[in-house]
Amino acid sequence: DGFNGSILVTCGDMPLITKNTFENLIKVHNEKNADMTVLSAIFEQPYGYGRIIRDYEKKVTAIVEEKDATESQKKICEVNAGTYLFKTEKLLSFLSKIGTENKQNEY
Numbered sequence: 001d002g003f004n005g006s007i008l009v010t011c012g013d014m015p016l017i018t019k020n021t022f023e024n025l026i027k028v029h030n031e032k033n034a035d036m037t038v039l040s041a042i043f044e045q046p047y048g049y050g051r052i053i054r055d056y057e058k059k060v061t062a063i064v065e066e067k068d069a070t071e072s073q074k075k076i077c078e079v080n081a082g083t084y085l086f087k088t089e090k091l092l093s094f095l096s097k098i099g100t101e102n103k104q105n106e107y
Helices: 019-031 088-097
Strands: 006-010 036-042 051-054 060-064 078-087
Touching: 006 019, 006 088, 019 036, 019 078, 036 060, 078 088
Parallel strands: none
Antiparallel strands: 006 078, 036 078, 051 060, 051 078
16 A cells, blocks of 8 residues: 555566666666566567557557467567566556456456
8 A cells, every 4th residue: 555666577587688678678778767668579470468559649459369269369479578667656546346257267
């Protein structure tokens, strides 16, 4: 209660992320005063990864896992790197809305 900073969340199976990557993510997040910042990567062969879905303003609107992706979404080469930075109040306001409505039954 009362924490005003940001919260960094990273998946435990992402061992090759460097200190420099975290520092750059935090820098961009703070410079843009973003509510949420997602680390992503571009892969020529993105099979198996969650795809980053963006709107016309290039804002992230969804992350769709391979098993849930449409054929059109599977053509997207920008993938989720499993690392996120959130403004605390935004994260806390959305935690209760996270569900398991996907083929993997994952959060």
